[in-house]
């Protein structure tokens with residue numbers, strides 16, 4: 588069975604909550620799904636077929652600090668040719684110029700490393716959605732049926 592690893596970029600905890608709920612829900616559905624609180628690139632991709640990245644955006648389109656080492660590893664040219672991935676991007680549409688910027692940056696960096704996107708990033712707007720896990724869970728479950 589394929590291995591699904593899940594990581595979170597978060598400042599206030601919402602993206603991490605979504606990631607943990609995803610791991611639990613996918614495990615309950617019979618997948619091998621693991622949430623990694625410490626998103627060390629080498630560890631996270633070891634034996635992984637599908638990576639789900641849940642990330643909020645901070646600053647002005649910036650990646651949360653807890654994913655900065657992961658992102659640096661991508662920028663250093665990791666070879667992710669055998670990896671599929673999807674990004675759940677949490678943001679706030681009142682940040683007009685940088686809405687969900689971190690999610691889009693991470694998506695592009697993963698693609699640059701040769702990983703295969705399963706879908707375009709899922710944007711979840713904090714202005715409209717109080718419980719992002721309710722949007723993310725069905726989206727990821729549908730993707731994994733493909």
Ligand SMILES: Cc1cc2nc3c(=O)[nH]c(=O)nc-3n(C[C@H](O)[C@H](O)[C@H](O)COP(=O)(O)O)c2cc1C
Pocket residue numbers: 596597598599600601602603642643644645646647648649677678679680682685686687688713
């Ligand atoms: C200081 C600050 C800066 C933010 N900057 C952005 C931004 O540039 N773009 C965006 O889409 N959302 C931005 N947000 C909104 C967060 O990404 C959003 O509230 C998200 O749900 C927070 O998730 P978290 O709890 O995992 O950190 C910002 C929020 C704060 C508090």
